[in-house]
Amino acid sequence: MSEVTHRRVGRPSEQVLSRVRIVETALDLLDEHGEGFGMRDLARELGVRPSALYNHVANKEDVFRGIREVIAGRISQAELEREPWDAALAAWARSYRDAFAAHPPTIALLAVMPFDSESDVFPSYDRIVGLLVTEGWEHAEALNILVAFESFILGSALDAAAAPDMLHAGDRDDVPEFTAAYRDREQLVTRTGTGPADQAFEAGLGLLLRGLRAEQAERDSAAD
Amino acid sequence: MSEVTHRRVGRPSEQVLSRVRIVETALDLLDEHGEGFGMRDLARELGVRPSALYNHVANKEDVFRGIREVIAGRISQAELEREPWDAALAAWARSYRDAFAAHPPTIALLAVMPFDSESDVFPSYDRIVGLLVTEGWEHAEALNILVAFESFILGSALDAAAAPDMLHAGDRDDVPEFTAAYRDREQLVTRTGTGPADQAFEAGLGLLLRGLRAEQAERDSAAD
DNA sequence: ACCTGAACACCGTTCAAGT
DNA sequence: ACCTGAACACCGTTCAAGT
Numbered sequence: 001m002s003e004v005t006h007r008r009v010g011r012p013s014e015q016v017l018s019r020v021r022i023v024e025t026a027l028d029l030l031d032e033h034g035e036g037f038g039m040r041d042l043a044r045e046l047g048v049r050p051s052a053l054y055n056h057v058a059n060k061e062d063v064f065r066g067i068r069e070v071i072a073g074r075i076s077q078a079e080l081e082r083e084p085w086d087a088a089l090a091a092w093a094r095s096y097r098d099a100f101a102a103h104p105p106t107i108a109l110l111a112v113m114p115f116d117s118e119s120d121v122f123p124s125y126d127r128i129v130g131l132l133v134t135e136g137w138e139h140a141e142a143l144n145i146l147v148a149f150e151s152f153i154l155g156s157a158l159d160a161a162a163a164p165d166m167l168h169a170g171d172r173d174d175v176p177e178f179t180a181a182y183r184d185r186e187q188l189v190t191r192t193g194t195g196p197a198d199q200a201f202e203a204g205l206g207l208l209l210r211g212l213r214a215e216q217a218e219r220d221s222a223a224d
Numbered sequence: 225m226s227e228v229t230h231r232r233v234g235r236p237s238e239q240v241l242s243r244v245r246i247v248e249t250a251l252d253l254l255d256e257h258g259e260g261f262g263m264r265d266l267a268r269e270l271g272v273r274p275s276a277l278y279n280h281v282a283n284k285e286d287v288f289r290g291i292r293e294v295i296a297g298r299i300s301q302a303e304l305e306r307e308p309w310d311a312a313l314a315a316w317a318r319s320y321r322d323a324f325a326a327h328p329p330t331i332a333l334l335a336v337m338p339f340d341s342e343s344d345v346f347p348s349y350d351r352i353v354g355l356l357v358t359e360g361w362e363h364a365e366a367l368n369i370l371v372a373f374e375s376f377i378l379g380s381a382l383d384a385a386a387a388p389d390m391l392h393a394g395d396r397d398d399v400p401e402f403t404a405a406y407r408d409r410e411q412l413v414t415r416t417g418t419g420p421a422d423q424a425f426e427a428g429l430g431l432l433l434r435g436l437r438a439e440q441a442e443r444d445s446a447a448d
Numbered sequence: 449a450c451c452t453g454a455a456c457a458c459c460g461t462t463c464a465a466g467t
Numbered sequence: 468a469c470c471t472g473a474a475c476a477c478c479g480t481t482c483a484a485g486t
Contacts, residue, residue: 006471007471008466008467008470008471009360009465009466009467009470009471009472010465010467010469010470010471011466011467011468011469011470012465012467012469012470015468015469015470016469016470017469017470017479029328030399038458038459038460039459039460039461040458040459040460048470048471049462049470049471049472050461051461051471051473052459052460052461052470053229053468054460054461055468055469055470056469059459059460059461060460064248067291069474080440106419107332107337108331108332108333108335108382109332111332111379111382111386112332112382112385112386113386115391117388117392117393117394117395117396118394118396120391121400121467122396122398122399122402125391125397125399125402126398126399126400126401126402127401129401129402129404129405133401133405138407138408139401139404139405139407139409140405140408140409140411140412140423141427142405142421143402143405143406143408143409143424144402144409144426144427145424145427145428145431146405147383147391147420147421147424148376148380148424148425148426148428149425149428150383151371151376151379151380151382151424151425151428152375152376152379152428153379153381154377154379154383155335155374155375155377155380155382156372156375156378156379156397158271158332158335158336158375158378158379158382159371159374159375159378160333161336162336162337166339166340167339167349167371169341169346170341170342171341172341172346173344174346174347174350175346175347175349175350176350177350177351177353177354177357177366178346178349178350178353178367179355180353180363181357181363181364181366181370183363184362184363184364184411185363185364185367187366188240188364188391191329196368196371197371199293199364199368200367200368200369200372200375200422201372202363202368202369202370202477203368203369203372203485204369204371204372204373204432205377207372207431207432207435207436208371208428208431208432208435208436209433209435210435210438210439211270211430211431211432211433211434211438213432214397214434214435214437214438215434215436229458230452231451231452232451232452232485232486233451233452233453233484233485233486234450234451234452234484234485234486235449235450235451235485235486236450236451239449239450240450241450241451262477262478262479263478263479263480264477264478264479272451272452273451273452273453274479274480275451275452275453275454275480275481275482276450276451276452278479278480278481279449279450279451280450283479283480284479284480319463357485380483449483449486450485450486451484451486452483452485452486453482453483453484453485454481454482454483454484455480455481455482455483456479456480456481456482457478457479457481458473458477458478458479458480459476459477459478459479460475460476460477460478461474461475461476461477462473462474462475462476463472463474463475464471464472464473464474464476465470465471465472465473465474466469466470466471466472467468467469467470467471
């Protein structure tokens with residue numbers, strides 16, 4: 001039985017905590033046991049008493065804000081320089097979904113949290129709006145499209161985080177089309193190795209992009 | 225100062241609680257003060273001690289399950305009988321989003337919760353898959369499209385529930401396209417009276433449906 | 449069977465005391 | 468300035484006691 005050497009009271013000789021260390025540890029905890037984390041767990045993991053955390057973060061919500069920034073920072077901005085524009089949009093969307101889908105239990109919480117105005121996400125948003133405006137959309141339309149994409153992406157991340165058989169009708173026999181579809185998709189999953197959530201995401205992303213191209217084509221032909 | 229008459233201990237002469245009464249009261253609490261609810265608040269609202277609730281629900285999650293069923297029950301199934309098929313899909317999607325957007329704080333929680341196999345939602349899903357199969361899609365594809373629509377709808381409900389200026393870049397001058405778009409949309413909001421979240425939802429829904437029609441047209445012309 | 453009342457094992461957070 | 472330790476005001480949930 002190894003004795004833990006306790007820290008004495010009073011200011012330690014060298015600082016043990018920092019905001020980034022707290023945020024990163026919290027993210028680790030979320031990844032390991034996905035059930036959410038407590039300030040007490042977080043403190044234990046950092047070898048510190050719970051109250052010590054409050055020297056570096058305002059409260060638990062503040063920790064979440066930190067986490068959100070870290071995750072948002074992982075969305076690949078570089079993909080937005082691809083050609084053509086719809087490929088750039090697709091690559092960005094996939095990177096966005098992956099960044100959030102990696103941390104299931106927090107998606108919902110993070111998704112409703114407003115971004116800080118200094119956030120890293122705005123340059124990406126600016127680039128996307130610019131892309132769409134270049135391709136002929138009005139500024140306001142471009143923003144609506146951007147938000148629509150985000151809604152789809154976050155909804156898809158939520159879906160990827162949901163229970164695997166969220167939509168299982170069991171043995172009921174009053175929904176034949178649905179159960180047939182469920183069975184067929186099962187086969188598609190084993191054949192392609194692509195999970196249900198990924199299939200649905202690609203289907204939706206494909207539809208959104210196809211919709212954009214169709215809208216553009218229609219607009220261009222009407223302009224003659 | 226009015227004296228509250230307390231109930232004596234022991235089984236009351238007539239039953240005061242029921243599962244449905246608990247679930248409905250919980251939903252009321254969510255609607256009033258959107259911050260979520262506690263079992264103690266719920267009990268107070270029902271004029272009962274917290275422990276009494278556990279005679280009718282297993283735990284707090286069980287209450288959420290009940291709430292989810294109530295909300296899901298409000299999604300209009302009737303709209304799915306409209307003509308043509310894409311109008312039916314659009315009407316269903318709007319009804320779905322409205323049902324969830326009415327209860328902001330719970331969307332996230334509810335969205336990740338698996339449906340019971342006896343749930344009311346399956347007949348609607350069956351109808352939608354049938355609709356798409358009739359229009360030429362494979363069963364597995366139809367299911368993927370359905371899930372993609374749901375992801376978009378729930379993501380949009382989340383967006384509608386988010387802070388109104390979730391995407392406000394403040395005064396930064398390094399994102400000109402974005403701020404221009406933000407300004408233009410502001411004007412569009414005041415001119416049309418349609419909120420930002422509704423605009424984005426209609427934009428995305430339009431793209432998804434347009435994508436479906438384009439996919440169908442492409443398939444039909446390839447079949448010649 | 450279905451309520452009260454007391455209790456248990458938790459939370460997030462505050463704050464004085466210590467270095 | 469930055470930690471410990473003790474405390475506060477909460478949670479959800481359990482369970483014996485009562486009718």
